[in-house]
Amino acid sequence: MSASQQDLYPDKLWVETPLIRSPHLSSHLQAEVYLKLETLQPTQSFKYRGITHYAQHALRTYGPDVHLVIASSGNAGIAAASAAKILKLRCTVFLPHGVSQSTIDYMRKEGAQIVIEGNYYLQARQAAQKAVDADPKAVMVPGYDDPLLWEGHASLVYEVQQQLPAGTKPDAIFCSFGGGGLAGGIIVGCKAVGWDDVPLVTVETHGSNCFYQSLSMNDGPFVGDVASRPIPNGTTAERNTQHGVTVAHLASLTSKATSLGASSPSAAVVKMALEREGGVRSVCISDEMAMQAALNFAEDHKMLVELACSATIAPAYKRNVFDKLVPSTGKVPTVVLVLCGGFKVSLDDMEEWRRTVAADIATGGEWEVAYNGETFTTPKTE
Amino acid sequence: MSTLNQEETLYHEKLWLETPLIRSIHISSLLQCNVYLKLDTLQPAQSFKYRGISHFAQHAKRTHGPDVHLIIASGGNAGLAAACAANVLKVRCTVYLPHGVNQSTIDFLRKEGAEVVIEGNYYLEALQGARKAVEAEANAIMIPAYDDPVVWEGHASMVYEIKRQLPEGTKPDAIFCSVGGGGLAGGIMDGCKAVGWDDVPLVTVETHGSNCFYQSLSLNDGPFAGDVASRPVPEGTRPEHCTEHNVTVAHLATLKSKATSLGASSPSAVVVRKALNRKGGVRSICIPDEMAMQAVLNFAEDHKTLVELACSATIAPAYKPSLFSKLVPESRSNKPATVVLIVCGGFKISLDNLEEYRRIVAADLAEGGDWEVAYNGELLTTAKAE
Numbered sequence A: 001m002s003a004s005q006q007d008l009y010p011d012k013l014w015v016e017t018p019l020i021r022s023p024h025l026s027s028h029l030q031a032e033v034y035l036k037l038e039t040l041q042p043t044q045s046f047k048y049r050g051i052t053h054y055a056q057h058a059l060r061t062y063g064p065d066v067h068l069v070i071a072s073s074g075n076a077g078i079a080a081a082s083a084a085k086i087l088k089l090r091c092t093v094f095l096p097h098g099v100s101q102s103t104i105d106y107m108r109k110e111g112a113q114i115v116i117e118g119n120y121y122l123q124a125r126q127a128a129q130k131a132v133d134a135d136p137k138a139v140m141v142p143g144y145d146d147p148l149l150w151e152g153h154a155s156l157v158y159e160v161q162q163q164l165p166a167g168t169k170p171d172a173i174f175c176s177f178g179g180g181g182l183a184g185g186i187i188v189g190c191k192a193v194g195w196d197d198v199p200l201v202t203v204e205t206h207g208s209n210c211f212y213q214s215l216s217m218n219d220g221p222f223v224g225d226v227a228s229r230p231i232p233n234g235t236t237a238e239r240n241t242q243h244g245v246t247v248a249h250l251a252s253l254t255s256k257a258t259s260l261g262a263s264s265p266s267a268a269v270v271k272m273a274l275e276r277e278g279g280v281r282s283v284c285i286s287d288e289m290a291m292q293a294a295l296n297f298a299e300d301h302k303m304l305v306e307l308a309c310s311a312t313i314a315p316a317y318k319r320n321v322f323d324k325l326v327p328s329t330g331k332v333p334t335v336v337l338v339l340c341g342g343f344k345v346s347l348d349d350m351e352e353w354r355r356t357v358a359a360d361i362a363t364g365g366e367w368e369v370a371y372n373g374e375t376f377t378t379p380k381t382e
Numbered sequence B: 001m002s003t004l005n006q007e008e009t010l011y012h013e014k015l016w017l018e019t020p021l022i023r024s025i026h027i028s029s030l031l032q033c034n035v036y037l038k039l040d041t042l043q044p045a046q047s048f049k050y051r052g053i054s055h056f057a058q059h060a061k062r063t064h065g066p067d068v069h070l071i072i073a074s075g076g077n078a079g080l081a082a083a084c085a086a087n088v089l090k091v092r093c094t095v096y097l098p099h100g101v102n103q104s105t106i107d108f109l110r111k112e113g114a115e116v117v118i119e120g121n122y123y124l125e126a127l128q129g130a131r132k133a134v135e136a137e138a139n140a141i142m143i144p145a146y147d148d149p150v151v152w153e154g155h156a157s158m159v160y161e162i163k164r165q166l167p168e169g170t171k172p173d174a175i176f177c178s179v180g181g182g183g184l185a186g187g188i189m190d191g192c193k194a195v196g197w198d199d200v201p202l203v204t205v206e207t208h209g210s211n212c213f214y215q216s217l218s219l220n221d222g223p224f225a226g227d228v229a230s231r232p233v234p235e236g237t238r239p240e241h242c243t244e245h246n247v248t249v250a251h252l253a254t255l256k257s258k259a260t261s262l263g264a265s266s267p268s269a270v271v272v273r274k275a276l277n278r279k280g281g282v283r284s285i286c287i288p289d290e291m292a293m294q295a296v297l298n299f300a301e302d303h304k305t306l307v308e309l310a311c312s313a314t315i316a317p318a319y320k321p322s323l324f325s326k327l328v329p330e331s332r333s334n335k336p337a338t339v340v341l342i343v344c345g346g347f348k349i350s351l352d353n354l355e356e357y358r359r360i361v362a363a364d365l366a367e368g369g370d371w372e373v374a375y376n377g378e379l380l381t382t383a384k385a386e
Helices: A023-029 A047-062 A075-087 A101-109 A121-134 A147-153 A155-163 A181-192 A210-216 A267-275 A287-301 A307-317 A319-325 A347-362 B003-011 B025-031 B049-064 B077-089 B103-111 B123-136 B149-165 B183-194 B212-218 B269-277 B289-303 B309-319 B321-327 B351-366
Strands: A019-021 A032-037 A067-071 A090-095 A113-116 A138-140 A172-176 A200-205 A235-240 A245-250 A280-285 A334-339 A366-371 A374-379 B021-023 B034-039 B069-073 B092-097 B115-118 B140-142 B174-178 B202-207 B237-242 B247-252 B282-287 B338-343 B370-375 B378-383
Touching (some): A019 A155, A023 A032, A023 A287, A023 A307, A023 A319, A023 B103, A032 A155, A047 A075, A047 A147, A075 A090, A075 A101, A090 A121, A101 A113, A101 B025, A121 A138, A147 A181, A155 A181, A172 A181, A181 A200, A200 A307, A210 A280, A245 A267, A280 A319, A287 A307, A287 A347, A287 A366, A287 B351, A307 A319, A319 A366, A319 A374, A347 B289, A347 B351, B003 B149, B021 B149, B025 B034, B025 B289, B034 B149, B049 B077, B049 B149, B049 B183, B069 B077, B069 B123, B077 B103, B092 B103, B092 B123, B103 B115, B115 B123, B123 B140, B183 B202, B183 B269, B202 B212, B212 B247, B212 B282, B247 B269, B269 B282, B282 B309, B289 B309, B289 B351, B289 B370, B309 B321, B321 B370, B321 B378
Parallel strands (some): A067 A090, A067 A138, A090 A113, A172 A200, A172 A334, B034 B338, B069 B092, B092 B115, B202 B282
Antiparallel strands (some): A019 A032, A235 A245, A280 A366, B237 B247, B370 B378
């Protein structure tokens, strides 16, 4: 039996988002496909859950003078700014150069101070760290690697359990994986509601797949054994003794799904994924496949989502991929796609993706999909 | 009976969703108001129509039994709502469409299990086909598009939700909605009356090329400037006096707007009467298609949601601060106003449409000048550029 959400999160700032059944995907897959619409959080992404939770904890622990500092070129920064505004706390967001004006405007609308420093995220992160070190009232809001974040994100699982038809247990939950904050929250939430055995499908892109690469470095669901699985050029393996796992550090991220952009995942989340009863089904897809999914989703559901988000939906638009990830059991499966949301998508992006996908389809061939150490292909056209 | 009890009693078997009411940071900061969006885009069938139509369908099943055959003539959202409701209730549904309705609409209807009959070249011909079918079959019932109290009762549910969802004790300074035939407006007015909001101003939005409600108000004593006799009846419009409701309604010969989901050549006479009677009055406005198109584009960038023109018409005034302050003078006071925009939804919008709108708006802006907005019998202008 699941605990009452009201008791666990009495002062929550996030909203219970709709879980809607997609008639399009359900009929396409002969499944019951539900979409958890984190796009509808106040700052348009799931980050609002964990980050407001963290901010409230910071307020309780350090008092109303606490200064929230975060390095983020996107959704985490917006969430932190919004949380700080509601809780009447000071907030400074460190951004690298090149962040879009609409994102900066959004953070300003939420009352945050903005500092633009450095050309890459890591440099903005360093500047943020310096600011935290120099200010006794400052705390760094973590991006994805913190139990408080996971506790906040986990709330979405409680909601899903209440929102599905009574007594329904999903045959799989799909989510995107950047640094692992969302996946960590889903794993923690599943455990709490008795769903530790529910399969979790994590989706990344080929050019931003630190989690997939990390799983590859450990004994786990990947085929073969660790020794036989090569480490890609540019990746270093780092043993994390605290959690007893090896994590990958990627030298560069080449994907256009920039909101996934973590060069290494949370070691704790890698550990949780390897230990959970329902396991993890780690998938990597091409940017173009994510773009096509974003375009299809916009036509079907009238919503614009970032590539980091459409990556979650992409397998559902490809029958052969879906059938491998959720093998048929004879009964109609129920799957939940967690639409993580994100503000960083525009109509111009959609136009660019349309052109990119069309050009890619014109080159012929199929798209490669990596799944737990094996690769297969899926047709580019519908 | 308390409002909560009333809501429970009326809607305890409801098929529709309680949709989110979200505060728009983008529009709120633009207007220095608290602007809330009621996102009925998220209903099954993707529009508010699911409320009233599923309510009607349930009522029909209760009254006529499980063999009831629901029939509707619609090229769009009403048809889809009927199909979805019939699917859930496991009753038969046939949608009559005129030729020319696009394949994706037909596919969507079929996915929901409806039978589709394509008849006639215009909506009116499809409607005649539907009526004939209803007359010929004992089990068949026509689902009304907008002119029915049961449909309004279903739509009214959104007002109960809004009251609960706004910060405790908040009464809106205005509610904005689009008007096609008046079903949505009828539901909102009934809902407002039920929850003690009869005095809340209602701003109804149409387009110049599809404004049967505005023209109807003009034909009656009411909020319009001047008197009826001094207000000219546009060419192509035929006034018709409805004695039962003591109100004159306009019948428009043609509809020229691209906001085709508004497409009613005459409004519900009852809804016109309700609008004239209510305490909070009605502020009826008409905007150009281009202004609605610009709002579609802005809303897509701000809220990552695609809406039809018939829907963006509601949001368009909120993207024009000086026009907005004329429509909602309450917003000029020291205390920030609270405004609710009903985002009615609709599935007839595509990325191709948005590209087309972008081109049209750019060309229109290049011509210079301002956009004309009609408001309760007077003409205002608003700047085209942001």
